[in-house]
Every structure is written in C-alpha cells, then in structure tokens.
Amino acid sequence: MPNITEPAAMPARLHIPRQREQDPSADPVLREHIDAMIDLHPGGLTWRRTYPGALDQVPHARHFTRYLLADSDHRHDAELIAGELAANAVRHTASGRSKGTFIVELTRTTATTTIAVYDCGWGGIPRFGRLFGIDAEHGRGLAIVAALADQFGYDGDEEVGHRVWARMLQPGG
Template sequence: MPETTALATVFVPKQRESGAVQRELIDAMVDLHPGGLTWRRTFPGTLDQIPHVRHFTCYLLADSPCQDDAEQIVAELAANALQHTSSGRPHGTFIVEITRTTTTITIAVYDCGWGSIPRFGERCCSDAERGRGLAMVAAIADQVGYEGNDELGHRVWAKIHNP
C-alpha cells in the first residue's frame, strides 16, 4: 500500500503558494473566447449532489466577487430541479452550466423535464417552509428565466453582473 500512496502523490499538482489569480488575467482570458467561457457538468439526480454543485461553482468563480451569490443560486436551482422534475427520480440527472464573460455570470440548470415550470414572480410568506427559493434567486440575480418543455426538459437560468 505505501507504493500506491507514493505513486498517487506524483499525480497531485502542487498548490499555488501565492494568492488568487489577478482579476486582469481572468478578464483577459475570458476576452479571448467569443461569448465568454462555459463549463458544464452532469450530476446524478440525488440531493446529496447539492454540496458538489456548490463546490463546482465555488471553484470556477473563486476570484469573482459574485461567488457567494452564484453558489446560492446554483444550489437553489439544482434543488428545484431535483424536487420538481424527473431529475430527482431514480436514474435522473441534471446539468449545471456556468457561463462567464467579463461583465456577467450566467448560472443555468438543465432538468429532465416532466415537472412544474419555475414561477419567479410569485410572492410567498416570509414564514413559509417552502416556496421561497425562486423568490430569493430572483432577488439576488439581475435577470432570471427559463425555456424548454416537459418532454425535453427545462433550462432554468439566472444572470448576475460581475463587477
């Protein structure tokens, strides 16, 4: 077993000893790609994946001042996909997509369909146990929306401005 451990350390990249990557370098990299950078990842359709979704988002947006907002938004959209569509059924999946430009971050969650459509504009009671998530997403984000249908699935998205 010690041989396996020794081999594993060879493949682990060294961590950066200095601070975060400079904002100017990130913006320059994003500008090289028309439409910004887009990352997608498919997750199994279980609630235990929500922390992984948050970590994925945190990692990609580590240098952004919008990181906390994006993390909250993606967790809420993923939880809704699991609770309200067939993504949360056995063998279901959902996809998280993060698109970053120099001025915006768009967080989208794709579900497997056969569920309700999001209702961002509905008011809810402050003491309600359910139904506050999309209202919170709408309050945090600069724009929200969805497209799709029950048969093919939905893309639910939120856009925040990256100052």
C-alpha cells in the first residue's frame, strides 16, 4: 500500500512560496490545446528517462522535467522537485553505487502533474516529516518537496527500490 502524506501533516515551521507565477496571456500555446492532447490518452501522458546514478546527472533530470512542462504553471516547482528526488536517490540508495541508475517519471493529466523518481533500493525510507536544525547543512530536500507538492509519498522497499513521488494540482483542478 502506498504511503501518502498530505502537506497538512507536516510541521508548520516551513513555508516555501510557489516559484515565479506566469502570466497566462504570455503563453503562446493555448491551454485548451494542451489539455485536449492530454485527454486523448486515458490516465494522461507519462514520460520516463533512466540516468546513470551520479550527482552530475541531476541537472539533466531537472532539464528533462523543465522541457516536458515548458507550458505548465508548475514547471519551476516540478524542476526543483525532480532535482531533490534525483539527488536523494543518488545520495541515499544503491542508485549512487557503481552501475546504479535512477529513473525520472512525469505523468501529466489535465488535473495533476506527478513527478516520481525510482531508485535501486538499499537505502533509507523517505521521511517527509523529519525535523532539522536551523543550521543543518543537509536534510531539507524532502521538506522542500513537501512544501511545493499538494500530495507526496513513496512505494516500494529497500530490496526492490522505491518510487518517491510528488503531485501538484493544476489551477482549478
């Protein structure tokens, strides 16, 4: 059973505003056209890409996300989420070991955008509600993800790996 956490379950100490709001009138592609294309596929559109398990691949995962969501209001937040989840996969699981990999998956419907990162396992369980000291140099990644996402969670286990995901609702969705 997947572990799903709503942001309300998080400590109230952290508030991160949404990044750069876009003026919809400046968008050259009509939202109705994008939504119509997405609706042609039951369950929305899904893209996946596999990366070597190295930190120098995290910017490539961010770029992949930004490129696929270029017309989305959530593109900046999604890019940041993908980067945080990819970095965690490399740092805290077997994905960062020799011949390790991680997978970035984006699923887009007219109502939601979901970013997921699959790791190779043998690492810790993702802890979204972890508290950290104000002077801590590490440990804020999942707190940032939780602050930006409307829902988040993980599936899997240490042996087969985890799918750590974050979902953002489309405006009006």
